[in-house]
Amino acid sequence: MSRPGERRPVVVGVGPDPDGRAALSWAADEAVRRGLPLRPVHVEGVPTLGYRPQAVPPSWEKWNEALHGAGQQVLKEAADFVAARHPGLEVDTLLAEGDPVWVLREQSRDATALVLGSGHPSRRQEVFGSASVALPVMAHARCPLVVVPEPEHTPQDPAHYVVGVDGSEHSAAAVDVAFEEAALRGAELRAVFAWEPGPLRIFDQHEPQQECRRLLSEIVAGRRARFPEVELRHDVVVGHPVQVLTDASAHALGLVVGTRGRGGFAGMLLGSVSQGVLHHAGCPVIAVPTRG
Numbered sequence: 001m002s003r004p005g006e007r008r009p010v011v012v013g014v015g016p017d018p019d020g021r022a023a024l025s026w027a028a029d030e031a032v033r034r035g036l037p038l039r040p041v042h043v044e045g046v047p048t049l050g051y052r053p054q055a056v057p058p059s060w061e062k063w064n065e066a067l068h069g070a071g072q073q074v075l076k077e078a079a080d081f082v083a084a085r086h087p088g089l090e091v092d093t094l095l096a097e098g099d100p101v102w103v104l105r106e107q108s109r110d111a112t113a114l115v116l117g118s119g120h121p122s123r124r125q126e127v128f129g130s131a132s133v134a135l136p137v138m139a140h141a142r143c144p145l146v147v148v149p150e151p152e153h154t155p156q157d158p159a160h161y162v163v164g165v166d167g168s169e170h171s172a173a174a175v176d177v178a179f180e181e182a183a184l185r186g187a188e189l190r191a192v193f194a195w196e197p198g199p200l201r202i203f204d205q206h207e208p209q210q211e212c213r214r215l216l217s218e219i220v221a222g223r224r225a226r227f228p229e230v231e232l233r234h235d236v237v238v239g240h241p242v243q244v245l246t247d248a249s250a251h252a253l254g255l256v257v258g259t260r261g262r263g264g265f266a267g268m269l270l271g272s273v274s275q276g277v278l279h280h281a282g283c284p285v286i287a288v289p290t291r292g
Contacts, residue, residue, distance in 0.1 A: 008143075009039040010038050012041065022149065109142045161188075167193075174257055220232060251283075259288065
């Protein structure tokens with residue numbers, strides 16, 4: 001996700017719930033694996049005007065001061081949690097004010113990865129509801145966005161990642177990150193090309209499936225040379241991409257998908273597959289924007 005020699009932090013959004021630690025755990029573990037600092041960010045979501053010299057603060061300023069104190073306590077508890085999990089990890093907390101979506105998108109400019117949590121079984125409301133930040137942040141994030149389910153997902157052996165491939169530049173960026181993650185975790189990688197036959201192809205599936213296999217082989221070929229330690233499996237599976245990738249990642253360490261870049265509406269920005277796997281996948285989802 002970051003180039004050699006860079007010290008771009010792993011940024012994680014933290015909230016006031018002391019039981020919601022799956023995203024913080026994932027981010028701290030990732031920072032340790034990559035030898036990078038961790039930046040827990042808490043956004044108050046309320047603007048302040050500051051104190052006027054020699055003036056009695058009005059009640060709203062006292063309320064804001066209380067919010068500052070609460071936010072600082074949230075970050076202290078997060079830092080203490082990380083210190084207990086990974087003593088010695090460099091942690092740089094940030095208490096910010098304003099719109100959480102804007103703050104986190106700005107943080108993504110200087111980050112190796114941006115990590116957010118998502119609750120289950122209400123994941124649909126968490127990701128897509130009016131109070132959510134994951135979907136709008138993903139639309140304009142400048143680094144990979146990781147959405148981690150709560151409670152913490154438990155993968156099964158053999159440890160593996162799944163990456164969705166469709167032959168586009170978006171999936172090429174996702175494949176790069178997927179190989180990196182698999183190498184860091186000593187895990188296998190399964191590259192999946194989901195193919196939906198059209199009405200005219202229902203009786204002739206061999207030729208289009210062979211074309212899918214060719215595209216899949218081409219897109220992973222160069223990466224295999226850079227990551228020879230990663231055991232790769234690639235499959236062409238007939239079905240809707242969201243369902244295929246969700247099923248394939250049920251017991252995975254994570255699911256990696258590409259996003260479409262920037263446009264005018266969230267649906268155009270992310271595409272139905274990116275949104276769909278966020279809704280349905282039970283493992284961490286890593287959404288990778290196209291470089292440039």
